[in-house]
Amino acid sequence: MADLRHLDLRGEAAAPPGPAAPLGMSEDAWIEVIHRMDEIYADLVRYQVDLEEKNAALEEAQRFIDSVLSSMSDVLVVANVQGRIQRANKAMVNLLGRSEAELVGTELSALFALSAAPMIANFPDHIRTGGILDCEIEILAANGEAVPLAVNCSPRYDNEGTLSGMVVTGRPLGELRRAYRDLQETHKQLKTAQQHLVQSEKMASLGRLVAGVAHELNNPISFVFGNMHTLQRYGERLQDYLDLVQRGAPPDLLEQARKSNRIDRILKDLGPLIAGSLEGAERVSDIVQNLRHFATPQHQKCSTFDLCRLVESSLAWVSKAVRQQAQIRLDMPAELPVHNSEGHVQQILINLIQNAFDAMNGMDQPRLDLRVSATDGHARVQVRDHGSGISEDNLLRVFDPFFTTKAVGKGTGLGLYISYGLAAEQCAGALSVRNHPDGGAEFTLEIPMEAPHG
Ligand SMILES: Nc1ncnc2c1ncn2[C@@H]1O[C@H](COP(=O)(O)OP(=O)(O)OP(=O)(O)O)[C@@H](O)[C@H]1O
Ligand SMILES: [Mg+2]
Incomplete structure (x- = not known):
């Protein structure tokens, strides 16, 4: 557009009218015309500046929208109410291997796999009653492969609030599935590591159990051992004394032997020694019993x-x-x-x-x-x-x-x-x-x- 500010309107308009005004216009009338033209020129300049500012803002908004759309990893398509594509973002262009210009004007349903076509064809009807959330649809990628997408579709309204089309966004599920597979793999590794840990903890626990059982058994067994050694010594002394009795030794000799062998003390000790040994043996038997219960709990009659x-x-x-x-x-x-x-x-x-x-x-x-x-x-x-x-x-x-x-x-x-x-x-x-x-x-x-x- 020519720059109105450089046009010398006044110069042309103010060209000398000749010695006398041809149509009999007075000088005042000319000045009036020049004023009006001045005003019109000022208005034109103002409109021009306004327009340029608005244009710059529009271009800025356009660039902003473009940069947002092209930085999205999800695919996005804007279509009119008839389901014809109006815009497609970079992710969609890359996935389909077709330029945005090629896509604009084509049927949205033509992008998707045949099986999904009827569903897509219904999108315009669906969005009148609300959006479509997370439905899985396959789209035909550039290499001919059907790529599954999790698709959302929402209605788009113009500035008067009338339905003007729809916005379809989709997330390629391949990535999600890969992430899920990775997660599963990591989970498997974690489980194996955990099993190893449990296994080594079990071995350590078994060690503790054996140490505990050994400790528990050691007490009563040493007690029984100690008692048995004493009983053995007592038995020898009783044997000596009984030999004398059997041989019919005189009473004073018997009395002396009874004292030196501490027979009375032995007889007094005998009861507690046997009771203590029995208790120790019972304790051992209890421990063994408990261990058996632990290994296989026995069903008892009620x-x-x-x-x-x-x-x-x-x-x-x-x-x-x-x-x-x-x-x-x-x-x-x-x-x-x-x-x-x-x-x-x-x-x-x-x-x-x-x-x-x-x-x-x-x-x-x-x-x-x-x-x-x-x-x-x-x-x-x-x-x-x-x-x-x-x-x-x-x-x-x-x-x-x-x-x-x-x-x-x-x-x-x-x-x-x-x-x-x-x-x-x-x-x-x-x-x-x-x-x-x-x-x-x-x-x-x-x-x-x-x-x-x-
Ligand atoms: N009444 C309690 N108050 C506080 N802690 C308890 C109590 N009962 C059990 N515990 C905790 O639970 C743990 C396990 O008890 P559990 O009876 O299984 O084994 P334990 O008593 O350690 O050994 P044992 O096999 O000889 O019974 C105990 O070591 C203790 O830390
Ligand atoms: Mg306990």
Whole structure:
């Protein structure tokens, strides 16, 4: 466009009219015309500047939209209400291997695989009632391959709010699928690594278990050994004395032999020595029995027993073994007959009570609350100690095999694992744990009062 500012309109218009104005115009009239032309010229210049500014803004907006569209990795196509393409972004052009100019004006449905054509043809109808979200459609790529896309389609309105077309965006699923495959591969590797870790943890746990069992067996066995050596010595002395008796030795010799061989002392010691040895042997047998239970929990026949008495006797058993006594609060009915596996229930209760005493070891005033109750055909025993409770992390792990916070040789970490299994599988019940709101851990054993497997 010619630059109006350089046209010398006034020069032409103001060309000397000649000695007299041809149409009899006065000088004033000419000046008036020149003024008007001046104004028109100023207006024209203003419009020109406005136009150029608007044009620059429009070009800037256009560049901005282009740069946004071409930086998108998702494909984007704009179509009119008839489904004819008006614009396509760079990702779409690259995927299809056709220029935007080629695409403009073609049918949107022609871009997609044949199977998807009817669906695309329905897009204009669909968008009148709302958008289309995440439907999987295959598009024909430049190399002829059908590339799956997750497609969204939304309506486009003009500035009067009338539907003017639609905007279709699509994300190639190949990339997502590849990412998913990578994720799966990483997950597999992670699982293998985890299995190795579990395996080595199992071996370490087995080591701890063996160390624990060895430690547990060592005490009663050394006790029995010690007693047996003493009994052997006692036996020799008794033999000497009995020989004298058999040979009919005189009373004073017998008396002397009785004293020198300390026969009276031997006779006094004999009872406790044998009782102690038996106890040691029983302890060994118990440990072996427990290990067998651990390896293959035996199914026991159910019997009817009083749960309250069983709680009391379990408490008595543990109390006998622990050094520090505790203040016990029992909250239970006079009796609660239950038909279930008595031996297993007792084993669970002993484990829970033993753990409770362990948790309060060294406390000034250890307190243990035992509560027995029944609702809806289920009996419940709650064992709550007043120790420091269990940390949130450990709450999830206390039932894991070999989980223990006790020193090596003190705990195998099997007590709760076995109890949990026994409660669920042998007693048809459940064992759970929580930290009591007023402090300490609380374990709850719930069993049916009439076991289903009778
Ligand atoms: N009443 C409790 N208060 C706090 N922590 C507890 C309590 N009961 C169990 N725990 C935690 O749970 C862990 C596992 O208990 P579990 O009875 O299975 O094994 P253990 O007592 O360590 O060994 P054992 O096999 O000899 O019973 C314990 O080491 C302890 O950390
Ligand atoms: Mg235990």
